[in-house]
Amino acid sequence: MRVRLGFVIVLTLTLVAAACGDSDEGGADGGSCDVADLDLVTEGQLTVATGEPVFPPWMGVGDDNFDVPESKTGFEGALVYALANEMGFTDDQVTFVRTTFDEAITAGPKGWDFNIQQYSITDAREEVVDFSDPYYETNQALVAFADNPVASATSLDDLKQYKLGAAIGTTSFDFAENVIEPDAEVAVYNDNADAKSALEAGQVDALVFDLPTAYFITAVEIEDASIVGQLEASGDRADRFGMLFAEGNSLVSCVNEALARLDDAGTLTALEDEWLSGGGDIPTLSQ
């Protein structure tokens, strides 16, 4: 009996030692941003994670390009390649992998360098992961069918009496719940596709999306629907998109430097104009 107990203790200690010894060595912090010096998941490759599928107007725009991030189309698709080139990668050195939302935000090591799928930067999220500087800032917008009375709303107060919906995990939902504060509970959907189904089923009066998504949905996906108005999101509620990194990733500073250079050169604005311009002025609903 005693011998066996001793064996178990040794086994325990071995397991503990194994658990403790499995730490990362850490990269060359404060080093240069040359491709050769970067602390990458796969050496010499920029491994970029995104959602599955990817949606226009963010990635894969065009009939043949749906769900093809490598097509370099869409705002984020084009941005990834512009950023990679700015950092010194060739197009061939960019690899896309797919993750779910949950996979991206859990603790532990990641199989990618950064994740880009319209992640809004918030303080609470910053505690768990790291974000790059924002690469895009947007307003929210309200989408409804023209024959619904909500379409004649002119202020946020007018919206309180309607049933609203939004996709989970979006700043749009947060805006509907905490800024508009409607009388009825805001319905929450897995993604924009389900939200659209609920609108078409008449289960909600209107949906809240970020403005570029609203443009795309009303122009291409639900042609009978239109944008009722923009919802000005200022201060803390401003919707800023950032690339998501595992906490403590040393790559963030190099990405930020490259992003700043793209911004100075006007590349970011050019990409926005190319992929996210909606056409026409949308009225803003007063606070």
Next chain:
Amino acid sequence: MTGPAAPVEDVGPRAPGLLGPRRPRRAREEGSRGAMIAFGSTVLFVAVVLVVVLTSEAWPRVQRQFFSPSAFREVFPDVLGGFWLDVQMFVVAEVVILGFALVVAMVRALRGPAFFPIRALAVTYIDLVRGVPIILLILLLGFGVPALQLKGVPNGPLFWGVTALVISYSAYTAEVYRAGIESVHESQRMSARSLGLTQVQALRYVIVPQAIRNVIPALLNGFVSLQKDVALVFVLGVREGVREAQIYNTSTFNYTGYVAAAVLFLAVSVPVARFTDWYTERDRRRRQAMSI
């Protein structure tokens, strides 16, 4: 429930056959030694798991993300409110399922060529519904039917979500009932018929009461399963408990809300599971007592 150290005296002389004849003194001593070993190895096992987990380098981070007390306090009221909706959906759905499934099972148990059409209908229903993923059924009914904009048909996500659960679970439950009906000896049916009862009367007054008793543990098993599956209605935009936890998770990247939801679900499902065991054991004891 009956560990090696269960006191034999409790059973009493009226339940022979449960633990066999009264065990001799030596066997009882071995039993208490077994209990000590069981206790010791359990303590050791838990200790090893705790040491490995708690000394892991990433543990503080995991604790912050999954077991944060402050996040728990923040999210719990929302999750509890949503969970109350889960309970309501569960109760309504379960009552309808128990009734509807019994009708389907009885239809399936009818004999004779005249009943062929409705029997075929019942079989088709069970086969089709059991072959379709429940999530698809919820989406199909919840988004599909309201989009048809039929006059006089409700279009609420709650209504259609619960309807989808009833349709799906009734198919499984009907099969449970059928197993019960088939477990009643054929002589019961023949005796009832020879007394002049019609087929339906024989089922209603003779077969089904015995059948239900036979399958109560299986029905309770279905209870536990449904009690968790009601959460699936969240895909329709319904904000039940798990969804509230998910909303908190996606905005803060903190998973503690899910733990809060799990605690609530466990608070309901564990007592049901224990009750099932207790009931099954009691039933078995009574039958053995009767068969002496």
